Amino acid sequence: MSASPSVSGRPRWFVAGDFNGFFGLVVDNLSILGFIAMALVGIFQFPADVVFGRMFPGTAFGVLVGNVLYTWMARRLAARTGRDDVTAMPLGLDAPTSIGMALLVLGPAFLAFKAQGLAPHDAAIATWQLGMASLVIMGVLKIILSFFGEAVTRALPRASLLGSIAGIAIVLMGFLPLLETLRSPVVGFVTLGLLLYVLVAKRKLPIRAPGVLVAFIFGTVLYYGLGLAGLGAPGFKVPEWTPPQVVLPWPTLGFIEGLPTAMTYLPLLLPFGLLMVVGGINVSESARAAGDDYRTRDILLVEAVATLVAGLCGGVAQTTPYIGQPAYKHMGARSGYTLLTGLFVGIGGMLGVISGLVQWLPLAVLAPIIVYVAIDITTQAFQATPREHAGAMVLGFLPSVAYLLAIKAPGWIAPEQLVAMTTTLDGHGLPELAVIFTLGNGFIITSMLWIAAVVAMIDGKLLRASGILLVAAALTLFGLIHSVDPRGGIYLPWALEGLPKLISWQFTGAYVGLAALLALLSLQKSDHDQRS
Template sequence: MPPSHPRRWFVAGDLNGFFGLVVDNLSILGFIAAALVGIFGFPAEVVFARMFPGTALGVLVGNLIYTAMARRLAARSGRDDVTAMPLGLDAPTSIGMALLVLGPAFVAYKAEGMDPQAAALATWKLGMASLVVMGTLKLVLSFFGDAITRAVPRAALLGSIGGAALALLGFLPLIETLRSPVVGFVTFGLLLYVLVAKGRLPVRLPGVLLAFIVGTALYYGLGLAGVGAPGFKVPEPVPLRLTWPWPTLGFVDGLADTVPYLPLLLPFGLLMVVGGINVSESARAAGDDYRTRDVLLAEAVSTLVAGFCGGVAQTTPYIGQPAYKHMGARQGYTLLTGLFIGLGGMLGYVSGLVQWLPVAVLAPIIVYVGMDITLQAFHDSPRRHAPAVALAFLPSIAYLLVIKLGNPAWIEPARFAALYNGVEGHGLPDLATIVTLGNGFIITAMIWSSALVAMIEQRYRRAALALLVGAALTLFGFIHSVDPRGGVYLPWTLQGLPRTIAWQFAGAYVALAALLTLLSLQRPASAIDGRAP
């Protein structure tokens, strides 16, 4: 019988979870601002006063829903150790929105003769409309989440998200950490001391907060002394002012402009549904049995709210729920995070923080979360399925390379296109193969891992079925898209090398499925040896 005593709203570990989740969100907001303002010359006023308030409101709404869900689960189960599902801005699709949708659209509007301010407002409306499109897709697909969870093995669910954690939440932020080596390494080491080694501190402060204080003090101390990392500068102060994210029909004006970007937006939304399914399984493995449909519905609603109110980046349940549980966080940290980010977007202090907190201090906590999720993928999957977990990591590495190689500051677009289409005489071009493998990487990882689990269990026809699903998704670009941006398409519209790549990849799935089907026709080994089956 559940205990009758009232449950506390906050415990000490919630402060660790709060700082970790806030940092995740601030780092993504900081990237959006840096990409739009720094790379594309976007007016900062539109980013901070129009895009950020609605985007932050989506984080507030989603975290309030997840806090309520956690308290309901705790009351129903009679447990005091239930940890709320963390929600924030999705890193891969936020990067994609900034670099592949909003930035290029702003440039295109200016090329049509708009002045920068008008082009920025038109881009803002396109961003709102994009969120409404993705949120609507997630709302519809959320009702199929439980069925997918039952059909896909745990190794595939955890392995696919573990690969993303290792590559995107581990390696990419580690590079940012070490761009200021002293600051980043000390901050990261202190976090490992507190969160992994469970070391004692000489002061009564949350370990994550202390790491941020030490790292920030080092960054500005070394920088002002002239011995910090190159490029140090003190940011300009950002004045506080109240900006309400009122609902608006401005997204209607941008709906027509989303059509050219649908091949990107639909996979973005689909990936979030798959990711939501995976993180629900991750939380379930950690002991908190949230219904997948409810997790996905909350994600969809918060994305739609953000879109209706001026947001441009979609929310998602984070893959680090077990990591926050290990930090000691329970239900209060999501409430604190939602209020801090939501109010900060309206009052403007979030805009100031993304400029004042050094990236080398923000990034290490994301690395830790990536490590924890990678570990869970192996720990909470059956031991005999470990090869399937490892296999699921590989497409994420390809996507990591796509992010880096697709940076126009590294490789000019014309040079990238030449490398993508180059003929090397011994198979497909390297760059085209990497890009094709990386596009749709989460779904690819689930299909590969599901097929291998079925083979390990000697269910070869089930493995063949998973591969045939992969072939169908390949033809339409949901996985292995031959569009360098990851878009979907109709297979009969492809020409030249892209057509060859698409049919070669789809044919590879079909060929292996046919081989496994033939192998499944053999008599069982027990029958050959004369033993009873």
């Protein structure tokens, strides 16, 4: 694409394509905020005032900070190169980890706090502080990793990094929102079908408008039209109007209260932060290929700072540079679209406008968008990895299935029966439900290690596979994966007693045994040696 210098010699603040880019980026952020609200309020019965009045303003402020800095970076690059076609890096809330925070951390933590005897509002405040602490931890981690990000990606195969997040996508981001979609079948299925038509089949609509916008509007009109006509799904009601409330996201030390609980979620938080660093490296390379040579470390540092600022100001969902920078360039967007998005989401979050929009978007309309995101993430994982590594990635999906069952089991089984099913030995090995919980705890790291080990086997690097399995054994001992703590917390192995100790050592021994076997197999001649 040729450069088009502005008349004044300086890049223009806004061009026509910026407004197309602005709308697309805003819809992405609104859909993720909407799902966070849907998951917490709709699924976990979280108090709405805490979500909209405490969590959203700080979360939106992180989007403002990141997009303003990316706008400045784009204008600096344009001034340095003398070009007027530089497109800013888009920044927004990360879909997989934001949804993961809602479904895997915040929601279960809220239920756990209530089970400890806290009133719903007090449990919600404790969960909010946990969310803040989680974001601060991930922000600090990403600042550190921004200097070593490329080394991290070299240490793990692409299948390991993409396959672990694909497992979350298809099992948790795909299945759970699909259930919400089909609770209002007509609206949900029609909206999902429309999204698949424009985004997967890539077919054109008879009107010139972004497909996601059309799906939003059509699904919302259908939802309220059928509901008001008495033809909607059971439980339809028009949301109560909540007057906009001005909430300034001032920095707070409330995250300190949440740090002890957040430490028990490190097996989830560490991969979340790592994946954002990997994603930042990938999108930087993508922008470079499109003609905008941003320094990878700068892209990562800005995103890390935005996440850290959001956490310090009450946010609970981390930001990320979006992978679609070349797509926004093709729309004609330059640097104005990120500035507009940051101001709209950030100021709208402070004034309550964003919360108002999210409250009026039906769950049956928001959930299908997340289902599409799950499909897209999983598809990209297979497309971006060697075909011979596909089996390794599929294996990595299974710990996510265990975590899904662990999430749902308490709602299906009475508490006293649940305890019995996880502690009673029947002479046929470890209790099945205990195995499910143990496999599910730390499932993201488990998936990454399983995939990395199998990829090493496929590539004939048996000693490398053996080393990965020994790392898994060490992590198992301390509960970073396969924690026998019901909350998934970490511990010292010598502090365990009874059945938990037995389960922990059995899982550890399994890894050590397979590692030893692979090390022995590495001593035999390879197929290449035998042929020669």
